[in-house]
Amino acid sequence: MTILQSSSFLNFVPSTSYNYCCKRGLIRATINIPRIKTGKISLPNLQSVHEQEYSTIVNNDNLVDIQLSPATTRTHMLNGPDPLVIEKLYAIKEAVADRVEMHRNIGEQRSQWNSMLLTSINGITLAAATMVGIAASSSGDSVLGLKMSSTLMYLAATGMLTIINTIQPSQLAEEQRKATRLFQDLYNQIETTLSIGHPSGIDVKEAMDRVLALDKAYPLPLLGVMLEKFPSSVEPAVWWPQQRRRQTKSVNNDNWNGWNSKQEEEMREVMGVLGRKDQEEYIRLGEKALKLNKFLAMSGPLLTGVAAIGSAFASHSPHGSWAAMLGIVGGALASVVNTVEHGGQVGMVFEMYRSNAGFFQYIKESIESNLRETETERRENGELFELKVALKLGRSLSGLRNLAAVASLKEEHLDEFASKLF
Template identity: 60%
Template sequence: MSALQASTLWTSSSATAAPAASTSRRMTINAALNFPKIHKTNLSLSLPILQTRRFIEEIQFKTSDPAEKNPEDPLVVAKLHALMEAVADRAEMHSNVCEQRNNWNSLLLTSVNGLILAAATMAGIAAVGGGASLHALKLSSTLLYVSATGILAVMNKIQPSQLAEEQRNAARLFRNLHSQIRTTLSTGNAQNDDVSEAMQRVLALDKAYPLPLLGAMLEKFPAAVEPAVWWPKQPRRQRTEIGGNNNDWNRELEEDMREVMKVMKKKDREDYLRLGNKALKLNKILAISGPVLTGLAAIGALLAGPSAAVVGVGAGALAAVVNTLQHGGQVGMVFEMYRSNAGFFKMVQDSIDSNLEEEDLQRRENGQLFEMKVALKLGRSLSELKDLAAKSRSLQNEEIDEFASKLF
């Protein structure tokens, strides 16, 4: 009986505990499956996003004019792409013409010297020979000398080596313009002013380095050497705020730029103009001497007698030397190189002038960026550029013994 009661009690307790256990398991499972709901609020996530967005908008506002907030004009982009194509075509055209005119110089030099030496040889043979062949040799020598004189006159007029240097410079400048237009397009801030400026630069380059020989060819023997000019007047820039209220300009930077400009004007540009004048004078002397010598040799070859033959042979030999010195040494190319280098320093000077004369600092090019560009153009670091300005400032009225450029 006691065992029966114990069994009954154990069964009832088990029955009572089972629901409790199952209930506790369900609660445990529910607790495990039903995580506390996290109420999503836009406050915690939206604040950083809004702050970032506002920061980006502030940067965009500072780096662009209000008019530049609008989407880029597709027509402006199309115009710049058309300009890029035209500029690339001009660069290729000037490169091809440069190669052609360089070949002219080599071929004409070889041909004229061949004519002169052949004529001198015939004149020498005619002086020691006799009979019916004497007149044939004299006539042939005279005709060769006259032909060489005519070719030399044309060659000295057009200066093929100088023409090749002009086209070489033009090709380099057109490639530089192509890179600048591509940079403008990559920034995504192309404006109508960029199109106008690019057009003006293309036209200025076309005028500075013409392709035709007749009518538009540059004067090869000017009365005075002037720096080459291949850039238009510096346009007035748009306002910008990337450098704060002063656009990264200060009085010290302005004084440094003035000192650098003074050194370039007194040392670099004047030195290349002086060298250009020397090259021009030498080229004039050689250009006159060559045809005169070949003409004198033609007269000597035509006349009879040993003395006349000596004139014909000697003058012909000197003409070949003069021709080789002038066109083989490419004196015209050297003159054009000096003229272009003087123009380079004038361009840097005009760029500094246009920035310093602009009273509105926001319309100037950014001060730090402009200083870096000037330093790179002169082949100097920023510290070396400041040292040059400080040295020039300390000498006051004395002439500095250092050139601004370290490139050439």
């Protein structure tokens, strides 16, 4: 006989089937578990626990069946997240947060370098040109002082322009802005991994590899490890580690893990458009920006150097008048060139094109890595991966599929780009 008490203590008596009627509802209980004795707990056999089910009553008004799976609970307890793995991920997360702040601060600093040096060098250059003009139209002892002052100012401007054109502060600031965004993205991914639960050692290794790859792609120091500002050819920026074979992490329980032959073909077409259109276009624009930046970087110091020579020989003589004109015009042109280069932030534009080409390269490698994996269980879930690609390209799922359909026609003059963001 079963007694139902308000203290929620149940003393079960084994039986095959038991029905109890009361005036408020019908209670049915199917019981297949051993007797629980007072003062001693008898645990069932683990093999039989897997098949056990029982039902109980939540209230007296409705009959509620609750089916428990003790084997699942036991597996969850045994295979729970490793505390050491969680601690490692939190340590990486803290380091990534620190890098976000470092790159943000240094990016702001280098952006200020660009504006302050631009203003200072233009001020020095224009002041020197003014002194040359005054010296050419004056006579007396003050002429020598004006010529010496303008020559020294031109030489100082030449040295400063050489330095600023070598380090390219606007390009440095863009590198730090890009690094800040990528480290913030990594920080968000680690947070997502921790919130979903069950992180593994693979997650720790992947996070560490991404941190080191970002450190290498966007270094903080200037001396020794600074990225080359005038490379011989434009290569896409690479800030991700080498793609490795994934472990089995299928979201669905089917054998295809959300993939099918049609989706694979669509991803191949999208990858082809990214390489033929988007990446190629940004590499072409990057080459133009690089050539312009090289020309401006050489022209600025050359003009101030010529202006310094002209200011040194400025006088009332016929040859001195030409020298004075050279000093004045050279200084004015140097200010214009410096304004176009650093005021227009041509180095930043080049870095932006290079980074965008790297972004498309990253998507291409991600698609290729998944398609190259013959075991679909080791791929990223197909539906989730398609959604990520569509969001990164600024498209809807239907828009991404339409792009693949148009690209599959093998039209040579396809005007549509894969990305809608850049």
